[in-house]
Amino acid sequence: MFIDFFFRLKSYGVPVSMHEWITLHRALSLNLNDCSLTRFYHMARSILVKNEIFFDKYDLAFLDTFKEIETTDEMLEEILSGLKKVKELLLTEEEKREMEKLDLDEVLRNFEEQLKAGHYKGHVGGNKAIGTGGRSTQGAWGYNPAGVRIGQGTSRHRRAVQIAEKRSFRNYSSDITLDTRQMKVALSHLRSLLPIGLGERLNLEETVDATCKNAGEIELVWENREKKASKVMLVMDVGGSMTPYAELAGRLFSAASSQISKFKHFYFHNCVYQELWTDIERNKSVSTRELLKSEDNDYKVILVGDAEMAPSELTWVNGAIDYWYRNDTPGIVWLERFRDKFKNIIWLNPLPSRSWEYVQTVRMIRGIFPMFELTLDGLDEGVKYLMSGRCALY
Amino acid sequence: MNYFKGSEDYVLSPALRDNVNVSIALERPLIVKGEPGTGKTLLAHSIAAGLRKRLIVWNIKSTTKAHDGLHLYDTVQRLNDARFGDGDVSDIKRYIRLGTLGEAFKSEEQVVLLIDEIDKAELEFPNDLLNELDEMSFYIPETGETIKAKHRPIVIITSNSEKELPDPFLRRCIFHYIEFPDTELMEEIVHVHHPKMEKGLLREALKRFYWIREFDMLRKKPSTSELIDWLQALVVGGIPVKAIEKEIPFIGVLLKKKEDIDCVEKSGKSHYAFNTSMRTRDVY
The missing domain is CATH 1.20.1160 (Paired amphipathic helix 2 (pah2 repeat))
Structure with a gap:
């Protein structure tokens, strides 16, 4: 066993x-x-x-x-619960004296016998068995100076x-939602794989110079080792079906910006078109084309969204969900441009992975990006994928 | 045989006490994890006090290297001495200084060694210490000396899980996760710090405290140490019980982020609007 x-x-x-x-x-x-x-x-x-x-x-x-x-443990617990409802027992002096004669060994022996005989269940009063408020040698709140006390008081x-x-x-458990702290841990994987740190290094040339100037007395010159950090871009879906996740998303952002030195973030609604917003209310925007042109392609890009929309929003010209918004290029083309530009790119989805197969647009987007659940496990896997280009799923 | 029963100024759960004793008996380091402010570091102090042993603390920083804890070879001093001729340069031993770990090994009696916040250091740090903690000995190449522990120190390691610790390291340790104390245990803990606190005030304050902790949305949940500070503030400020029922005085002691304070103050009586779970949206 x-x-x-x-x-x-x-x-x-x-x-x-x-x-x-x-x-x-x-x-x-x-x-x-x-x-x-x-x-x-x-x-x-x-x-x-x-x-x-x-x-x-x-x-x-x-x-x-x-x-x-x-x-x-269990047996003790059972005995205890039988002993709960007790009233104090009043005895005459004579009776007390009589009982004081018993010695501990005898009492213990008796206790064992009683246990074996199974006398302890629901026994109240009496002189022999274990019970409540009785005068026998075992039990709580009773009176017998030579008695065995069985764990009186409630037990924690x-x-x-x-x-x-x-x-x-x-x-x-790692397969449910994240709080900021856990996210920090997961995101720190992004950082941990790169050699960073403020390690001090001896600058040899400067040291020789300074020592010479000092007429031979040794003068050491230290410098900070260069800090190398990853570049991360977060692109997040806001509004509509993502509203319930806005807070979660906000946490991801606050966690990310404290972990990574070069950090950019943008917002979109349902799907990426020619503009990306820089604020969550979607007032200020930048051109997606410019972004793709000007940014370095070694950014690690994380798209966050539920990927749940009408297929037309992905595939049609002017398919965007906001009716005043005109897009001359279908969303899916923009997504593919993202993938072609940035080698290290993943999609995080707050929906549970078992539901992905049932949504057409999720299937379509999974065809473009590797998709991970927005849980600690998923984030971990995703980060692994970003760093090494492979993981258990893809 | 060492048996740790606890000490007067530290309340510990039976499970933690057992785990401390298991780690002492098996001579394995004990890793303690848990929310900030649950008394991880204090545990080592309590063990040292309870067993009447000396405590040696090694505070880890982001720049700490495993080597720093073992020994230090002061080459610059030696070079300087060679240049200006004071001191005996041929004796390398004069320039070897033992680190914290070396000091713990060399101690005449058994000590308690606390390696505080091991996760602050670089990823390789725990791995570099594997052998030293296993064998409780290390070798100084400059002098050809091997420092071996006369008595294996009782090692307590704390971690805030900023980084994951490597598996081979974890395999050699005993692990304990300090759960956030429940109300009963919390009352005991508070009693240690504020023995004269009024019962009614304490009960009401604890009720409010756990109520605040129930918010999922908080970026930083208040911890035990913040609670104790808060109670101190309540006592000093002479706040009546009734005032706590209505509002939360000195909320800044409990919550350190503006968003958190806004969240609690806006919420009114219930968590309802703020705790709608986001992941349980099972549409399919």
Whole structure:
């Protein structure tokens, strides 16, 4: 059963290595989890899973493997819940003295026997079994000086299966939306692949010069290493069906501009035509033709949009959605010009990828650009594609 | 055997306590991740205090190289000494200085080593430390000396996930993600910092605090350290409980971006208009 857990984790997509699996066994042989499933849950997670985005998958695998298991935690929990509704027990002095005679060993033995006999369920009062408000040697809120107290007070510890069932890390899963911080992480891949940094370098010539001038006393001259950064252009769909994503898009922008030194952004509505807007209200614009002519072709271009429109908006002259807008070149031609100009170009789509096949225009645009989901995973893949020209999908 | 139970001025969850002990027992570095302001750095201080050990801190910056932590060969000083003839230049050892990691290895008793914000450094940084952290030893080529740890230090590494850490490095570590504390745990944490805080005020303030955190749209959610500052401000300002129910005094302590403050102030009583989830638009 135990090795099953390993393969379950693998099949849920948690990257677990042999190295870590063996470490877990070492921890188990040292009994670091203290025979408790809850502690095992946390321990195994800390050893096997190294990123919180996999915690949810870990929970699922854990549930699959250990759901049916009965543990001591669970039994304790059951006893506790039976002990909840209690009234204080009043005893005479005589009775108290009588009970003080029992010693701890005897009490513990008795406790075990009772457990085996299964006497602990819903027992109230009485002198023998575990229960509430009674005078027996086990239980809470009762009176017996030699008694065993079973975890009085409410416990903050939940048992492992319950914790896993709660799936509180679902939001950390990488296949759902991004917040600014996560986006920064993903976008920083763009940066991380280039050699940047303010590393200091010895300027040899200047040093020799300065040392000579100093009559031989050594004078070192340092200079900053040149900073190389990527150039990124974001072109984003605003308005219409993209309105619900405007905020998300705004975050992408704020994340991007703090990560990348040469950063340009433009807006369009549904499809790119002869003009691109520089503000989100679409008041100021630049000519797309000029842009394609004047910008360097080593920009990494990211188009963001749901690619969901009427096919005519892509293929017709004057097909633009705004009726006052005249375009003498169909949108799809403009998109192809973009692709031909910039080698590194991708399209990010906030719609889930399973829906892409059902929209004709999404299929058409996918024929032009490699398309990725606007999720952490998708962004990661997309950035990988931009940097290296290949990835798992394309 | 070292067993960490926690220390008085730091509230920790049982899961984190267990993970600290697992990492001590297995002699593996513990990587701590979590939202900013959840007490990652303080954990190391608490471990050092709880186990009564010396804490050595290595603060990582974007320019830090793995080599800096091991040893430094001061060639310029040596050149200078050779030029002007003061000091014994033939003894290279005089010009070797140990870095933070070297200091931790050389220590006579076991120490707690905190490598703070490892993700600030360049991508290759953790990989360069792989062997040193595995073997707990390194070699100084200039003197032919090998520095080996007499007692393996307890290593705590914090990360803000600015960069992903390389897999081979992660494989050798124990990982803990500090979840944002729930109300109960938060009350305990606040109690450590403000033991005399009035119950009613605290409850109301916490209610407001978690209410603010529920906004999806916030660019920077307020964290524990901001909450504690805010409570301090409330106490000092002598704000009555009723005032918190109506409005949020000193909101600037909690939220640091103008957009966030606007968002919360415009929202009125509910999140409704501001939390419409954007990804759940399942049209098909």
